[in-house]
Amino acid sequence: MxxxxxxxxxxxxxxxxxxxxxxxxxxxxxxxxxxxxxxxxxxxxxxxxxxxxxxxxxxxxxxxxxxxxxxxxxxxxxxxxxxxxxxxxxxxxxxxxxxxxxxxxxxxxxxxxxxxxxxxxxxxxxxxxxxxxxxAPRLRWRGVMLDIVRNFQAKDFVLRMIDRAHLHRLNVLHLHLTDDQGWRFEVPSRPALTEVASWRPETVIGHARAGDGYDGTPHGGFYSAADLREIVAYAAARHILVVPEVNFPGHARAILAAYPELGAGQNRPVSGTFGVFEEVLEPTEAALAFARDVFDVVAEVFDSPFVHIGGDEVPTTQWESSQTVKDLMEREGITSYRGVQGWFTKACVAHLTSLGKRVIGWDEILDGGEDQDGNSLDGGAPPEAVVQVWRNEAYVKQAVAAGHDVIVSPEPYVYFDHYEGDGEEEPLRIHGQTTIAKVAAWDPVPAGVDPERVLGAQCQLWSEYMPTARDVEYGAFPRLAVFADVAWSGQGVREAEPVTERLEGHLERLDALGINYRPLEGPKPWQRGGTGRRARFTWKFIEHPAE
Missing domain, CATH: 3.30.379.10 (Chitobiase/beta-hexosaminidase domain 2-like)
Structure with missing residues (x-):
């Protein structure tokens, strides 16, 4: 045989x-x-x-x-x-x-x-x-997220990533389209999004924590509606779903650079560095009208039944000094500032539901605070909303207990912007270490969780420190192949035919495809970080505590 x-x-x-x-x-x-x-x-x-x-x-x-x-x-x-x-x-x-x-x-x-x-x-x-x-697959949703905000990638590269997802029997491409560092698609009623928010005057050199200054080079770009329709159609021909993400109400620096009246009015530029920033949308009718305009375009361009509304890393600092927020909390009976995010999420969900879309949000949409009667706002997310868990697997159990379907994407296992190995020659990454062996040993369905509520799993390619297509390829492969095996194959098959024993032969396929993958033994000389702006910068990654 x-x-x-x-x-x-x-x-x-x-x-x-x-x-x-x-x-x-x-x-x-x-x-x-x-x-x-x-x-x-x-x-x-x-x-x-x-x-x-x-x-x-x-x-x-x-x-x-x-x-x-x-x-x-x-x-x-x-x-x-x-x-x-x-x-x-x-x-x-x-x-x-x-x-x-x-x-x-x-x-x-x-x-x-x-x-x-x-x-x-x-x-x-x-x-x-x-x-x-x-x-047949083990999981219904097997996705890869491509961050084309922090570092914009040409349409052609997105199409090639769809080809690679198809070869590995993945069925979802999640496009992260908005963040503090840019806005990546047209909204005809909001022209400043492409005129102002789609580009930044410069980008931090090396790691944002290193303090090495900025490169002085403008960076940006956006996809036309025709570009996005092409991407959607190309994926659909391969039976891959393209899911758009528009991040509200945090990660809003680019939005507020274009429309400062939607926030606290600082009028700061699109961010040229990376991290979590205090700028958030104010909970006003004007901000909700903006969100509705954006969602109307998204619903028209993307045929996906799902729209991702983000919702992660939303600081409450500005809200805590906002009279608008105080008035809202008093009027709506909201007892915590975190509940303001729940209010905003509810409004987004209501509009997207009216457009026939099902909402996905990062696991922070669970953190909604309580109303004046002590009832959990659950982030404003109804049970039919899907929760994408990124902080740790404890939130999988929390989301399932609250009645949600879950996409499992915990940072320690499937964030491929983490270092691939512990060698000093590894090129710049955000932090952490996610090896092939760690991905291969991961079970995306945590013990004690009803597997029927686990919609699926997804790996993430955040691009802060992946400026070029070749950098994204190095971060993705061969870990993406290992992830695909984990998400598709049952536990018995994985144990009988370990993916690590099949991987070396699979690299011949990646070679034929021209992918700039990381060799199993470590980076090739021209893939190394060296001593310049791509040099390894290490700071301790602390996993989010279970709650």
Whole structure:
């Protein structure tokens, strides 16, 4: 029996030996509704192998068949991504109940090809092993977050990250679109967001805590509505959901640089450094009108049923000296300043619900304070809101107890802006250390938590210290591949086929894709931090305490 190395590892796989030459097949036969996926597969095969298979509804001789079988399940469910892949003397069959399952089968098929078949020009034969695979994901939501605010990345790089997510059977791209350091999309009724908030005059050199000054170079950019629609459509063709995040009411420096009247009026510029800042939106009708304008655009451009409203790291310092806030608290019976955030969150949720969107927020939306009767405001988030937990896994239990579905993203395990190793040669990161072994050993469903309430898991690529696409790649890979295995494969499969034993062979695929990944033994000479602005800066990472 042949042993195959795939990432993620399928739930059930048998490979009796022998090969199937895809070039010998008549073409691709696609059931109705699968034509687009069939042509995508045809294009991918032609690109890397030179084998162009035509698409038809049927062929008289052995073919590569894409079939829908059984009642179609709902989107974003385990059943919607289950598939069966068989390659034998009769040809190749990809079978699923939902087109998303066919898309995942295509990703697996591409890994069965020689690694060089992933290149952008014909470089390998279109040969796969004889195999039978029955597969389904463990988790419904398997995401990667791309921060294109702190350091803006071109649209082309976002599209390439979608390709890489697809190859690893991830199904969500979370775009972090707004923060203190910039605003990254058009809102026609708010032109200053692109004229003012989308760029900063300079960026801190090295780590923000190092005190090495600023580079004096403007940085910025934004995506047009047409750009974002292209990104959404490109992902949808691969059955990947693009989820937008607009962060309210904190992380608002860029917003307030453009519209200072929405805050306390300091009129400070877009931030050129990183951290948590006191600037927040005031809880006023003007601020809520701004949020509604933004959400209307987001709902129109993104077809995702989810919108992320942020809600993390909201200081109350400015609110504590605000007469507007005091008046609101008295009028609404809010007994703590943290409850002001709950009030703001409730208003955002109400508007997005009216637009047919389900809200996601960072776990701080649980910290809503209480009303005058002692009832928890729960951050203003109704039970149908999804809580994305980032501080620690204790908040998973808290969110589930409050009736929420949860996306599990704890910083110590899936924040890939942490250092990859403890060597002095590692390039600049924010802090901490998240090794491949640590990711591989992580269970995204904490003990004692109802797994049905865990919507899924997500890894995060915060970009404060990843200024270029190559820096993002180094931070992401191969840890993203390991994360994908953790999120897809069941515990029994992971124990029987440890991902760390499959990873070295997978690096050949990353090489073929041209990804600037971190080698397992450490950075290559040109990837090292050196002694300049990319030099390692270490300060102690303290995990958030359980509450």
């Amino acid at each position: 042949q042993r195959l190395s795939l990432i993620p590892q399928p739930q059930h796989i048998t490979a009796p030996g022998g090969d199937v030459d895809l070039a010998s097949l008549a073409g691709i036969a696609a059931d109705p509704g699968l034509e687009d996926l069939a042509w995508l597969l045809s294009d991918l095969l032609a690109r890397g192998t030179g084998t162009r298979l035509a698409v038809a509804d049927a062929w008289d001789t052995p073919a590569l068949c894409l079939k829908l079988e059984g009642e179609r399940p709902a989107d974003l469910t385990i059943d919607s991504e289950a598939y069966r892949l068989t390659a034998d003397v009769h040809g190749v069959e990809l079978v699923a109940a939902h087109p998303a399952g066919i898309s995942r089968a295509i990703a697996t098929l591409r890994q069965l090809l020689p690694a060089d078949a992933l290149r952008d020009a014909p470089s390998a034969a279109a040969i796969i092993p004889r195999v039978h695979i029955e597969d």
